[in-house]
Amino acid sequence: MAGSQALTGTLGFLYLSDEFENDLPDLLAELKLRVDVQHWTGCVGIGICATAQEYLDQPALALMVTDFPESDFTVFSGMTTVLSTQPPLLNGVPPYFAIVHGDPATSALPELVQHCAGMTQSGFITGGLSSSRGKGAQIADKTLHGGVSGVFFTDQVAIATRLSQGCSPIGPVHIIGEAHSNVVGTLDDRPALDVLYEEIGEVLARDLQRAAGYIFAALPVQNDDRGDYTVRNLIGVGTDQKVVAIGEYIEPGQALMFCKRDGGSAREDMLRMLDELEKLVAGRSIRGGLYFSCLGRGEGLFGPDSAELRLIESRLGHFPLVGFFANGEISHDKIYGYTGVLTLFLGD
Structure with a gap:
């Protein structure tokens, strides 16, 4: 070198x-x-x-x-x-x-x-x-x-x-139920947006624009014994249908968790x-x-x-x-x- x-x-x-x-x-x-x-x-x-x-x-x-x-x-x-x-x-x-x-x-x-x-x-x-x-x-x-x-x-x-x-999980691993393209409909048989709100707390739930720069979706890597995961952006929510859109195509049966970007x-x-x-x-x-x-x-x-x-x-x-x-x-x-x-x- x-x-x-x-x-x-x-x-x-x-x-x-x-x-x-x-x-x-x-x-x-x-x-x-x-x-x-x-x-x-x-x-x-x-x-x-x-x-x-x-x-x-x-x-x-x-x-x-x-x-x-x-x-x-x-x-x-x-x-x-x-x-x-x-x-x-x-x-x-x-x-x-x-x-x-x-x-x-x-x-x-x-x-x-x-x-x-x-x-x-x-x-x-x-x-x-x-x-x-x-x-x-x-x-x-x-x-x-x-x-x-x-x-x-x-x-x-x-x-x-x-x-x-650069991110750390804030809740447990969930299983995607209903899903289409990059839109998550349900997690653990519950509306995906309800699960997201529950994990990020009331303050961030009231300000989703702020949450989008701090909270992300994480997709655990299959068959990985180190607990590895890929992080993707939250790109939108549907309050009427209670769905969450992420920056990745997903399928029913996949694992998903939410994580936060934190310097510490x-x-x-x-x-x-x-x-x-x-x-x-x-x-x-x-x-x-x-x-x-x-x-x-x-x-x-x-x-x-x-x-x-x-x-x-x-x-x-x-x-x-x-x-x-x-x-x-x-x-x-x-x-x-x-x-x-x-x-x-x-x-x-």
């Missing part, structure tokens, strides 16, 4: 704020001329992450250069449907892991993410969806838009990764994640890292002075780190919201 020194290697990660999006093709061409690295991956974000420093809604660029053997990775792009690509082979076998960037406007994006994960031996990928007031450009040796792109790795590239939630619980879960990673990497060096955090986190959830990024350095030490504030975070084979996904590249 290389930070600001000796920028020569095989694969570079580049994340830049959307103020530079129109200049990205020229910037990438200039980098290839000035830096002895021909393969690049990354994307555009409204906020950029670096070692112990975040740059939200301001011009910034962060890059990290790696020296992985070229036989241990391959950059991919142009994946827009699950039918258009076959698993690549690295050293004659399917890849083990991948870092993936995506365009949130792409149709069937959840299926594409699952497809990417399914192309790996581990079934596990990490990454993030571009966030931009422009077109949300990605980088895969060149500038591109739409679909997903990134880099596949063999199992010779040692990694450790974990996810931290987010910090607590962040420390839990870092504790787990500290144990995982014990006795090994951290050569570099990638951090993909939700736009709803950062200063608004953790406080000023790059508190979220400084937590990582305080627990794991100083190492090169780049990333961005995403419009959706990727971990395992799913797209999350309000999470932080940290991936570490390990040495001996």
Whole structure:
């Protein structure tokens, strides 16, 4: 890995704020001329992450250069449907892991993410969806838009990764009864809106606009023994029918719970994640890292002075780190919201 020194290697990660999006093709061409690295991956974000420093809604660029053997990775792009690509082979076998960037406007994006994960031996990928007031450009040796792109790795590239939630449950898990598209009609055979009102309390129930920025729906991940869940926005209610609309298509029989976005619980879960990673990497060096955090986190959830990024350095030490504030975070084979996904590249 290389930070600001000796920028020569095989694969570079580049994340830049959307103020530079129109200049990205020229910037990438200039980098290839000035830096002895021909393969690049990354994307555009409204906020950029670096070692112990975040740059939200301001011009910034962060890059990290790696020296992985070229036989241990391959950059991919142009994946827009699950039918258009076959698993690549690295050293004659399917890849083990991948870092993936995506365009949130792409149709069937959840299926594409699952497809990417399914192309790996581990079934596990990490990454993030571009966030931009422009077109949300990605980088895969060149500038591109739409679909997903990134880099596949063999199992010779040692990694450790974990996810931290930014929301915490406020009630029990419910079973969806009546449902259509993204509208929940009943939970545990009761009107969904009655259940929501009961759990958020009378004050928030009287001000649903305020509740929409604080209360969310959470869909527990099936067959997960860690209690993992994906968070989705509450996008509307129907007071006459007593229904609740969420930012995800759902079906009868699915589990659902309500959760709150809370700085204290987010910090607590962040420390839990870092504790787990500290144990995982014990006795090994951290050569570099990638951090993909939700736009709803950062200063608004953790406080000023790059508190979220400084937590990582305080627990794991100083190492090169780049990333961005995403419009959706990727971990395992799913797209999350309000999470932080940290991936570490390990040495001996």
